[in-house]
Amino acid sequence: EPEVTQTPSHQVTQMGQEVILRCVPISNHLYFYWYRQILGQKVEFLVSFYNNEISEKSEIFDDQFSVERPDGSNFTLKIRSTKLEDSAMYFCASQVGREQFFGPGTRLTVL
Amino acid sequence: EDKVVQSPLSLVVHEGDTVTLNCSYEVTNFRSLLWYKQEKKAPTFLFMLTSSGIEKKSGRLSSILDKKELFSILNITATQTGDSAVYLCAVGGGDYKLSFGAGTTVTVRA
Incomplete structure (x- = not known):
């Protein structure tokens, strides 16, 4: 059965560093x-993405966050400069x- | 702001008992209500409800929605230890994003 996959399963980073969390959605799905x-x-909802653009974002999703679908799959x-409070699943x-x-x-731990 | 309230926050039952979980909501442009089971990591999809009064069933789990009173219940009959989990209620509004409740932690003791 098709499933959504994410990598890495756990990411540890230092405060201020950039992290990229990756996801491969189910192939015929259109909303992410x-x-x-x-x-x-x-x-908590962060962001929704449809037709290669953000359709909605929450107040949590500030300028430090970005999303993209670089290659169609x-x-x-991306979190540009991580803060301690970004630690979450x-x-x-x-x-x-x-x-x-x-x-x-992905469990993100910011130290 | 969309609001989803689940009750109780937690409960402990013995194997074979029946549990009823509640979810009430206030959301703009309601589209759907979803139930998920969360064990260690990702929420696992259980049911999606869009119409009032139509019960959805899957094995020992069933759920129903009341769009007039703005609530849903999830029933689990003949509980087993494998049913121990956090059960999440989420409501989809006009933009399809899900607003989640805090969850109900169910512990089933042997």
């Missing part, structure tokens, strides 16, 4: 999303119809 979940808190989330999701399917997540 990033969510994050800080430990012990609820899942990968979908990436980041989930990619892709959608067909109204059902969103989540990847296994």
